[in-house]
Amino acid sequence: MDLIGYENYFWLSTALFSIGILGILIRRNMIILLMCIEIMLNAANLMFIAFAYKWGNMDGHIFVFFSMLVAAAEAAVGLALMVLIYRKFKTVDISYLDKLKF
Amino acid sequence: MNHLLVVLVVFSPLVGFLINGILGKKLPEKLSGALGTLAVLISFVSSILLWNHVSIHGGFETVLFNWLAIDTLVLDFGFRVDALSIWMMLIISGIGTLIHLYSIGYMHGDKGFSRFFAYLNLFVFSMFLLVMGNNLVVLFFGWEGVGLCSYLLIGFWYHNVAYGHAARKAFIMNRIGDLGLLLGIFLIFKVFGTLHLATIAELASANLVQPQIINWITFLLFIGAMGKSAQIPLFTWLPDAMAGPTPVSALIHAATMVTAGIYLVVRNANLYQIATLTTQIILIIGLATSILAALIGLYQNDIKKVLAYSTVSQLGLMFVALGVGAYSTAMFHLTTHAFFKALLFLGAGSVIHAMGGEQNISFMGGLKNKIKTTHITFLIGTLAIIGFPLFSGFFSKDEILEKVFEYSPIAWGFTLFSAALTAIYMLRLYFVVFLGNFRGSETQKANLHESPISMTLPLMILALLSLFGGVLNLPHFLPENMSQFLSHWIASIPSMQFMAPSSHEHHLSQTIIFGLMGLAIVLVLVLLFLVYRFYASRQFNILPNQSRFSKLGENKFFVDEIYNHLFVKQIESRSEFLYKVFEKKAVKPFIMLFPRIFGQLGKVFQRVQDGNVENYLLYFVLGIISFILLILL
Numbered sequence: 069m070d071l072i073g074y075e076n077y078f079w080l081s082t083a084l085f086s087i088g089i090l091g092i093l094i095r096r097n098m099i100i101l102l103m104c105i106e107i108m109l110n111a112a113n114l115m116f117i118a119f120a121y122k123w124g125n126m127d128g129h130i131f132v133f134f135s136m137l138v139a140a141a142e143a144a145v146g147l148a149l150m151v152l153i154y155r156k157f158k159t160v161d162i163s164y165l166d167k168l169k170f
Numbered sequence: 171m172n173h174l175l176v177v178l179v180v181f182s183p184l185v186g187f188l189i190n191g192i193l194g195k196k197l198p199e200k201l202s203g204a205l206g207t208l209a210v211l212i213s214f215v216s217s218i219l220l221w222n223h224v225s226i227h228g229g230f231e232t233v234l235f236n237w238l239a240i241d242t243l244v245l246d247f248g249f250r251v252d253a254l255s256i257w258m259m260l261i262i263s264g265i266g267t268l269i270h271l272y273s274i275g276y277m278h279g280d281k282g283f284s285r286f287f288a289y290l291n292l293f294v295f296s297m298f299l300l301v302m303g304n305n306l307v308v309l310f311f312g313w314e315g316v317g318l319c320s321y322l323l324i325g326f327w328y329h330n331v332a333y334g335h336a337a338r339k340a341f342i343m344n345r346i347g348d349l350g351l352l353l354g355i356f357l358i359f360k361v362f363g364t365l366h367l368a369t370i371a372e373l374a375s376a377n378l379v380q381p382q383i384i385n386w387i388t389f390l391l392f393i394g395a396m397g398k399s400a401q402i403p404l405f406t407w408l409p410d411a412m413a414g415p416t417p418v419s420a421l422i423h424a425a426t427m428v429t430a431g432i433y434l435v436v437r438n439a440n441l442y443q444i445a446t447l448t449t450q451i452i453l454i455i456g457l458a459t460s461i462l463a464a465l466i467g468l469y470q471n472d473i474k475k476v477l478a479y480s481t482v483s484q485l486g487l488m489f490v491a492l493g494v495g496a497y498s499t500a501m502f503h504l505t506t507h508a509f510f511k512a513l514l515f516l517g518a519g520s521v522i523h524a525m526g527g528e529q530n531i532s533f534m535g536g537l538k539n540k541i542k543t544t545h546i547t548f549l550i551g552t553l554a555i556i557g558f559p560l561f562s563g564f565f566s567k568d569e570i571l572e573k574v575f576e577y578s579p580i581a582w583g584f585t586l587f588s589a590a591l592t593a594i595y596m597l598r599l600y601f602v603v604f605l606g607n608f609r610g611s612e613t614q615k616a617n618l619h620e621s622p623i624s625m626t627l628p629l630m631i632l633a634l635l636s637l638f639g640g641v642l643n644l645p646h647f648l649p650e651n652m653s654q655f656l657s658h659w660i661a662s663i664p665s666m667q668f669m670a671p672s673s674h675e676h677h678l679s680q681t682i683i684f685g686l687m688g689l690a691i692v693l694v695l696v697l698l699f700l701v702y703r704f705y706a707s708r709q710f711n712i713l714p715n716q717s718r719f720s721k722l723g724e725n726k727f728f729v730d731e732i733y734n735h736l737f738v739k740q741i742e743s744r745s746e747f748l749y750k751v752f753e754k755k756a757v758k759p760f761i762m763l764f765p766r767i768f769g770q771l772g773k774v775f776q777r778v779q780d781g782n783v784e785n786y787l788l789y790f791v792l793g794i795i796s797f798i799l800l801i802l803l
Contacts, residue, residue, distance in 0.1 A: 089791055092787065093784065093787060093788055093791065
């Protein structure tokens with residue numbers, strides 16, 4: 069760890085987060101969107117770890133465990149939803165799913 | 171014990187009001203009426219017990235709670251029970267009880283029966299605050315309360331639009347007077363630094379304040395009295411107030427509320443003693459009111475209107491007495507007037523009841539044998555008001571005449587003229603209603619009936635009071651221990667000792683006093699004879715009178731029309747100008763500018779909200795980026 073300065077982790081985390089946001093903004097495929105959300109989540113996790121390292125504090129690690137747990141649950145629910153949506157509409161393109169709009 | 175009695179006097183009518191006001195519609199008529207009457211009866215009994223205490227130990231004050239304290243202004247919600255206020259309390263609760271009793275019969279079957287009793291009880295409560303308050307603010311509280319109740323009761327039958335207008339007229343004219351009273355209270359606080367009535371009286375007798383300021387204070391208070399006691403120029407509301415049920419006219423617009431102005435002046439007698447200019451104004455206004463109202467009363471054909479103008483005229487006489495500094499005499503006339511005018515109004519109510527709602531005296535006549543009790547009591551009331559010897563009105567009116575003669579023989583002449591007019595219009599009323607032949611319709615004739623006992627009993631009691639009320643203040647030439655009871659009684663208040671008859675030197679010799687009295691007696695008897703002959707020659711009919719003066723009288727000297735032209739029309743035209751030019755051309759366009767601007771802005775920005783989640787997300791991200799840039803730069 070010492071070989072790589074923690075600033076680099078910040079930059080990496082920021083880059084991952086930006087990629088995630090950009091993906092959400094420009095893509096329409098729901099599977100991709102879910103992946104982008106995961107990327108953003110993990111960017112945040114990475115930032116937690118980096119700061120925990122920087123300040124020599126274990127709180128960040130605890131948070132990451134929690135958020136990983138939540139992310140696993142979220143992925144399971146999200147994928148299940150997507151399977152159901154595909155069965156009903158035969159598509160995973162989010163722009164077609166506007167039945168509730170008025 | 172005394173504290174408890176005072177609380178009982180004041181708050182039992184309030185409790186009656188709350189019960190009748192909240193539960194009224196669910197209570198049966200009998201219970202509702204009994205509750206209302208009982209509430210006032212409790213006050214009456216407590217007042218008698220308090221009277222006993224006051225006559226032995228003198229007056230006292232009692233404080234319920236501290237109302238408010240602002241800097242130097244410390245106000246208690248306190249009551250003062252002394253010779254003057256206990257006198258008023260007995261009149262209010264005594265006559266009030268009788269009139270409540272009468273109302274049970276009179277209002278029988280009315281849809282608003284319990285509402286009526288609720289209002290009457292609220293009125294009695296406010297009246298107690300007015301006469302018992304130990305400072306001017308409690309007094310003012312009561313003053314406004316009775317004004318409100320007067321408004322509510324005049325407009326009691328609110329389905330009739332004209333009655334509603336009469337109620338509003340009474341309220342608005344009273345407000346004009348109230349403004350004067352309020353300004354007077356402000357000025358008193360500025361000058362004396364207190365609103366406590368007893369302290370003001372003390373400070374006033376110390377003669378520390380310039381007479382001119384005292385003149386202003388007393389004049390402003392008198393404006394309040396003008397409104398409440400219906401004096402020129404604020405008298406036109408009282409005749410219109412007859413729109414209310416007859417017991418209301420008897421209680422509020424004859425016996426109690428309208429005498430509040432007299433009470434106010436007597437209560438502040440120490441101020442009025444110094445204010446020579448104001449008392450002269452009071453004398454002139456009282457005389458003018460008394461004569462004008464009596465002249466109008468001569469030409470009215472509505473039984474209640476005649477009595478209303480008579481009330482205005484008699485109140486004028488009381489102010490005449492106040493104007494010449496005869497405070498206890500004014501209180502005496504107030505008392506006897508409360509007896510006989512309440513009697514006359516209740517008698518008129520009984521007549522109206524018998525006639526099935528008819529109020530025009532030209533359709534009455536010959537009621538003498540049809541409604542005997544009402545006839546006899548009404549006759550007693552009439553004899554009392556015209557000052558027939560040994561009736562109560564004779565003593566009080568004679569005392570006023572004597573005091574006025576002492577002050578100025580010219581004023582005496584006018585007062586005597588007014589008293590003569592009183593005799594004429596009251597005798598005319600009596601003759602036309604009770605003698606001659608019946609002139610109403612056949613159905614009315616068939617339905618003529620005497621009122622129930624709950625209505626005739628108060629009539630009989632009031633008739634006794636009107637007969638013997640004179641003993642309250644017998645003339646001073648009688649032995650000391652039996653004469654001038656009321657004057658001695660009121661002079662027992664330390665600050666009002668100057669009213670004691672003994673301290674007052676009699677400038678008039680015995681011969682003149684007896685001469686004046688004899689003159690008054692002869693005048694009444696001659697008028698009785700002349701008016702009887704006049705109406706007997708016409709079979710007691712009212713014939714249309716074509717003279718120009720009678721037209722003036724019938725139209726009430728066009729006072730209402732003059733006011734309408736002078737004030738109402740002027741204000742209306744100004745309001746219309748302001749509405750059409752200022753409101754429509756300036757205010758409205760300016761105010762409407764803002765909604766228009768924001769409306770246009772809204773139209774621009776509503777495009778942003780298109781319901782597309784991706785776009786919202788984009789704005790969100792753009793926002794964050796701009797924040798980050800803002801921080802970095």
